[in-house]
Amino acid sequence: MPTTPPTAESGRYLISSNDSASLAEFIRAASADPEIGVAETIGPRNQPHTVVVTLTPEKAVALEQQFRQSSPLKIEPDRPLSLFGDASGVPVAEENQHGQEP
Numbered sequence: 001m002p003t004t005p006p007t008a009e010s011g012r013y014l015i016s017s018n019d020s021a022s023l024a025e026f027i028r029a030a031s032a033d034p035e036i037g038v039a040e041t042i043g044p045r046n047q048p049h050t051v052v053v054t055l056t057p058e059k060a061v062a063l064e065q066q067f068r069q070s071s072p073l074k075i076e077p078d079r080p081l082s083l084f085g086d087a088s089g090v091p092v093a094e095e096n097q098h099g100q101e102p
């Protein structure tokens with residue numbers, strides 16, 4: 001069941017892994033952690049490859065450091081998708097052509 005920590009500073013993050021057992025263990029632990037809200041899982045029902053969580057930026061940094069040291073898990077901010085550009089409205093082709101936003 002999805003849970004979300006009740007803080008204004010919380011953001012959405014993607015946590016993924018090619019190792020489904022490690023991700024499943026993280027999901028179990030995250031479901032019991034009041035600082036982490038499990039929003040949804042992505043992938044096959046019994047073998048998700050990604051979990052969307054809500055947490056504070058500080059908790060995200062702590063998890064990134066933990067994952068970097070001894071885990072196959074990866075964390076990154078969840079960013080809105082856009083068909084013709086990023087959330088700022090700059091077309092992807094134009095951004096890539098110039099190497100930066102105009």
